[in-house]
Amino acid sequence: MRKTPSLPILLVLLFVMAWASRAVPALAAGESSAESNPSGIIELIDPQEQSTVVGKQPVIRFRFSSLENVEGYLAILDGTDITALVRQDQYDFIYQPIEPLPSGDHLLMVIVYYADGTQVEEQKSFHSRHSGQFEEAYSNNDVGAVYRSAVYRRGRFEDESNYQVTGNLSSSSKIKEGGFEATADGNLWYLKQNQPVPPPQESGVNLADFLLTASYTQDDMKAYTEVGDIPIDLTPYLIQGLSRRGGAAGVTYGDYAFRASNTSSRDLFGFNGGLGLSDSSDDSISAFSGTADLFSGLMNVKAAYLTGGVEKDSYNIWTVDSGARKGDAAGVLLQSNLFDQRLLLEAEGGYSDYDFNTSDEFSSQTGHAYRFAASGYYEQFTYGASYQYISPDYEVIGASGTVNDREEIRANGGFNFDNDAIQITLARYHDNVENDRLYPRITYTDGAIDYTLGRFGNITATLGYLRNLEKSSHEPDELVKVDAATDTFTTTLGYFKESYSVGLSGTYAERDDKTDADYDSRILSLGLTPAYYSEWISTAAGLNWTRVTDETTDVNTDTFTASLNLNGTIIKDKLTYDLAGTYTTNETSDDSIDMVSLDTIAKLTYTITDDFYGFANPSVGLEGRYFYSRDRLTDDTENDAMITLVFSTSYHFGF
Amino acid sequence: MKPTFVISLAVSILLGWYAVVPAPAEKAGSDLKITRIVLRFEDHDTQRMVARRQEGLQAFADIDCTGSGLFEGCWMVDDKFFADITQYVTGSGTIRLASPETPGLPTVAEGLHIVTLVINTPAQRFNPTIIGYFVTTDVKSLGLPIVLTDPPDSAVVDPAVQAFAWEGNPAVKTYLVEFIDDDPDRPVMSAFTEDLHYKLPVAVARYKFIPGRTYFWQVKGFSADHKRVSASFPRQFRMSGMREIDAN
Numbered sequence: 091m092r093k094t095p096s097l098p099i100l101l102v103l104l105f106v107m108a109w110a111s112r113a114v115p116a117l118a119a120g121e122s123s124a125e126s127n128p129s130g131i132i133e134l135i136d137p138q139e140q141s142t143v144v145g146k147q148p149v150i151r152f153r154f155s156s157l158e159n160v161e162g163y164l165a166i167l168d169g170t171d172i173t174a175l176v177r178q179d180q181y182d183f184i185y186q187p188i189e190p191l192p193s194g195d196h197l198l199m200v201i202v203y204y205a206d207g208t209q210v211e212e213q214k215s216f217h218s219r220h221s222g223q224f225e226e227a228y229s230n231n232d233v234g235a236v237y238r239s240a241v242y243r244r245g246r247f248e249d250e251s252n253y254q255v256t257g258n259l260s261s262s263s264k265i266k267e268g269g270f271e272a273t274a275d276g277n278l279w280y281l282k283q284n285q286p287v288p289p290p291q292e293s294g295v296n297l298a299d300f301l302l303t304a305s306y307t308q309d310d311m312k313a314y315t316e317v318g319d320i321p322i323d324l325t326p327y328l329i330q331g332l333s334r335r336g337g338a339a340g341v342t343y344g345d346y347a348f349r350a351s352n353t354s355s356r357d358l359f360g361f362n363g364g365l366g367l368s369d370s371s372d373d374s375i376s377a378f379s380g381t382a383d384l385f386s387g388l389m390n391v392k393a394a395y396l397t398g399g400v401e402k403d404s405y406n407i408w409t410v411d412s413g414a415r416k417g418d419a420a421g422v423l424l425q426s427n428l429f430d431q432r433l434l435l436e437a438e439g440g441y442s443d444y445d446f447n448t449s450d451e452f453s454s455q456t457g458h459a460y461r462f463a464a465s466g467y468y469e470q471f472t473y474g475a476s477y478q479y480i481s482p483d484y485e486v487i488g489a490s491g492t493v494n495d496r497e498e499i500r501a502n503g504g505f506n507f508d509n510d511a512i513q514i515t516l517a518r519y520h521d522n523v524e525n526d527r528l529y530p531r532i533t534y535t536d537g538a539i540d541y542t543l544g545r546f547g548n549i550t551a552t553l554g555y556l557r558n559l560e561k562s563s564h565e566p567d568e569l570v571k572v573d574a575a576t577d578t579f580t581t582t583l584g585y586f587k588e589s590y591s592v593g594l595s596g597t598y599a600e601r602d603d604k605t606d607a608d609y610d611s612r613i614l615s616l617g618l619t620p621a622y623y624s625e626w627i628s629t630a631a632g633l634n635w636t637r638v639t640d641e642t643t644d645v646n647t648d649t650f651t652a653s654l655n656l657n658g659t660i661i662k663d664k665l666t667y668d669l670a671g672t673y674t675t676n677e678t679s680d681d682s683i684d685m686v687s688l689d690t691i692a693k694l695t696y697t698i699t700d701d702f703y704g705f706a707n708p709s710v711g712l713e714g715r716y717f718y719s720r721d722r723l724t725d726d727t728e729n730d731a732m733i734t735l736v737f738s739t740s741y742h743f744g745f
Numbered sequence: 746m747k748p749t750f751v752i753s754l755a756v757s758i759l760l761g762w763y764a765v766v767p768a769p770a771e772k773a774g775s776d777l778k779i780t781r782i783v784l785r786f787e788d789h790d791t792q793r794m795v796a797r798r799q800e801g802l803q804a805f806a807d808i809d810c811t812g813s814g815l816f817e818g819c820w821m822v823d824d825k826f827f828a829d830i831t832q833y834v835t836g837s838g839t840i841r842l843a844s845p846e847t848p849g850l851p852t853v854a855e856g857l858h859i860v861t862l863v864i865n866t867p868a869q870r871f872n873p874t875i876i877g878y879f880v881t882t883d884v885k886s887l888g889l890p891i892v893l894t895d896p897p898d899s900a901v902v903d904p905a906v907q908a909f910a911w912e913g914n915p916a917v918k919t920y921l922v923e924f925i926d927d928d929p930d931r932p933v934m935s936a937f938t939e940d941l942h943y944k945l946p947v948a949v950a951r952y953k954f955i956p957g958r959t960y961f962w963q964v965k966g967f968s969a970d971h972k973r974v975s976a977s978f979p980r981q982f983r984m985s986g987m988r989e990i991d992a993n
Contacts, residue, residue, distance in 0.1 A: 164946055169953075171936030171946070175919065188919060188937070188971040201948055209948065234882030236855045256856040258794060258881045277794045279879045281857055291857060291877065298792045298879065319790070333789045357791050406784040406791045408872045430957060470901065490783045490807050493838045506899045506983075521837060534836040544897035558835040560813055574813065576835050586892040589915065593847065599833050601815070611815060613831055619847040625915055630800060630848040636831045638817070649829045655848040657798055668798070668853045674826050689825045691853050707882075713854065717825065738855060740882045 130155055132200050134214040135182065142217040146190040146228075150198065151182050152214070164201040193219055193226035193266060226266035227745070234258045234740040238713070245730025246717065251283035269307040276300035276318075290359040290405045297361050310344040317365055322351060322488075324379050324394035325423040327440030327459050329489045334375065335366030345383035352376045355488050357404035372414065373401040375488045392423040398487050399448070417444035417454070417487035436463040444485040457484030457494065475501045482524060495521045511542045522564075530565040532572050534558065548587050554580040573604040593619040610641040627658035646679040663700065668693040687719035693736070708739040777814030777834055777867045783807040784862060784876045791876045795852055796883040802849040804860045804876060806842040810834055817866035820844045822851060823858055855880045891917070891964045891977035902982045904950035909962055910942040916974045917966030924954075925961040925979070933960065954984045
């Protein structure tokens with residue numbers, strides 16, 4: 091049975107509630123609690139008041155008209171309390187910024203506290219530019235180069251290159267003048283070796299990522315364009331958090347925004363695929379979105395549409411139906427923030443038209459999805475509830491993690507106390523929402539309780555319990571039934587103290603198959619992660635032991651992993667060391683598997699000088715790698731080693 | 746939504762989870778099947794450049810699946826075992842796997858490193874998926890994060906009495922405390938200090954912060970030569986009503 095979302099009703103409801111919540115008295119943002127603002131309490135000497143200073147980190151100097159009865163003061167520059175860094179030089183108070191000041195208008199606010207308990211506040215403004223030509227202009231470029239030459243190889247390392255040249259360039263540049271702003275960011279790497287490079291990497295220069303932007307801002311209007319690796323963020327039912335190479339353009343005007351983009355539907359590696367822009371819908375995604383903030387931000391409306399296709403998966407993606415696909419999708423998202431986050435209402439609808447395989451004889455299929463959610467807090471209580479329906483054929487091109495064929499209701503509530511918090515979540519959902527008699531319907535019921543303790547200073551602890559029930563109904567005879575319960579208990583304990591930390595974790599989970607097959611199993615996992623950092627030695631380790639028990643066969647499979655990262659300094663700024671490794675054992679109680687392996691790398695690096703004609707930290711190092719594995723059942727042993735001489739340096743240029 | 750669905754949920758909540766579990770059925774099933782794998786780094790990129798000795802680098806996998814069951818696999822770096830993955834997957838949908846944060850992916854050797862995910866259970870045929878990270882010659886000087894101590898995460902804070910405190914870091918000379926509303930690049934308020942604690946001036950707190958609203962705070966560390974060398978993880982707090990006391 092198809093369901094019709096009641097969006098018009100919800101819209102009216104949201105409108106009424108948003109209007110009602112405007113009656114809440116305006117909060118005190120922007121109001122100053124300081125006393126009167128007489129002029130002449132302080133004098134801005136450098137730069138002079140309302141003047142323009144050229145420089146990225148200009149010295150700021152001010153002076154009190156009188157220090158009589160002054161007990162203290164507070165200096166705030168652009169919202170940052172700089173009092174602790176202001177030094178006094180006789181009658182002058184001087185601040186040297188430790189980070190570049192952004193260009194533009196600046197406000198220095200000084201609150202003076204007098205011995206009689208009164209306080210006065212005074213504000214001084216000035217303007218800064220990074221250079222005479224541009225309000226803001228910088229270019230930071232870092233180049234690194236490494237040459238490696240093998241001096242000893244054994245075993246599997248004989249298949250590796252006996253030399254390798256690698257390099258990298260990271261660049262970030264920006265210019266800004268008036269309302270115009272342009273940025274260019276990118277990363278390149280270079281790889282050359284005498285063995286083939288596994289695809290999609292290529293020998294030579296590879297483009298890791300880049301982004302070029304240009305924008306123009308005037309009053310409430312901003313127009314912009316982007317080319318490179320750009321984000322695609324539409325609505326949860328369409329695409330969120332996707333990054334692809336292509337181009338985008340948009341405009342914002344006050345509370346309204348519009349954005350259009352055209353990107354490759356695949357992740358592009360290196361220079362393959364160029365800019366990612368394409369006029370073919372077979373292997374690109376075109377997306378359009380518009381947003382509006384209504385009622386002073388109390389309500390936000392976003393509408394989006396995308397169309398495109400995927401000819402084949404990216405190198406980082408595998409899909410069970412990896413043929414060529416095409417599709418269109420549209421969605422609307424309404425969000426309302428009422429009573430200052432005490433009540434957040436959300437409604438979303440999505441519609442899709444998707445062809446799962448453009449090469450077969452079947453045409454595209456349409457699907458739809460909608461959800462309603464409410465969340466918020468009252469005092470220390472937080473709450474949330476949602477309902478969603480997603481039809482079986484709802485699918486969005488390019489999206490990852492699209493759940494379909496689901497009807498779900500979910501609720502959560504929690505208390506945040508001063509030192510601890512508890513959260514309870516309940517959910518129930520099922521598939522086969524259209525009651526297709528060819529398939530069973532599986533209903534899932536989840537209940538979870540999580541407790542966080544932060545009561546004992548540096549110690550934090552969490553306890554969690556999750557119970558999941560799944561049960562099928564309306565099973566056709568030829569299909570198996572489902573009836574199982576999974577319980578998962580988790581706990582973590584963390585201790586932090588100055589430069590060291592210890593983390594403990596434990597998980598116990600068991601799955602009870604209530605059918606005649608009675609395929610029960612359980613997992614027990616324990617972890618320990620100590621870490622210590624200092625100037626001379628830094629280490630982070632991980633110990634993890636996991637046992638999986640198949641209760642049907644009564645066989646245990648144990649995996650133990652010990653990982654270590656250790657590095658530090660032997661002679662300050664001259665001689666450093668690194669050691670990293672992973673030790674693993676894997677065995678079963680029926681003696682079908684019994685493996686052990688060790689993979690380590692150690693490095694000693696000597697920095698010849700900190701500066702050689704502009705090249706930073708030219709260094710020579712000796713790197714050793716060792717790999718050992720043994721099948722204890724067959725006694726097959728691998729014992730591989732490699733020693734490499736490494737030369738490296740870096741170079742920074744910019745303005 | 747069907748009334749029976751709501752009633753069923755309500756009954757299951759009221760009577761306890763066991764109440765909705767029926768008697769054992771005749772056959773077993775609900776095998777876990779994977780329909781899609783996406784490998785990525787944290788910011789959804791698939792190629793990343795990182796400094797040598799960078800701690801905490803993680804790889805992620807978003808896996809779409811149907812059914813339920815045991816998931817077993819491992820992370821591989823440069824064709825060598827890195828970390829084990831064993832967990833149950835229940836209730837069809839997308840699971841998100843992450844490689845361990847401590848220790849993170851190895852960053853000792855400069856150059857390109859390839860991360861892959863090997864899945865042993867469920868037994869399916871997958872085409873290989875990869876992502877890569879390139880370790881540059883830059884050296885992460887210290888991986889030591891700044892450890893926040895007070896107030897605890899998600900606490901309700903009265904700025905008139907509560908100081909924000911953290912552990913010392915040997916590489917840091919100056920700390921920058923940032924109080925963030927919704928835009929991490931535009932803190933509501935921030936402060937430089939060389940102490941290990943900071944108390945919001947009431948005069949400022951009163952007009953910069955809204956009682957009842959949730960904020961984040963974090964601390965960044967600068968070395969004596971003004972390089973940013975460390976940072977804390979952010980913590981959340983909710984601003985309580987502000988007491989009428991004299992500032993400072």
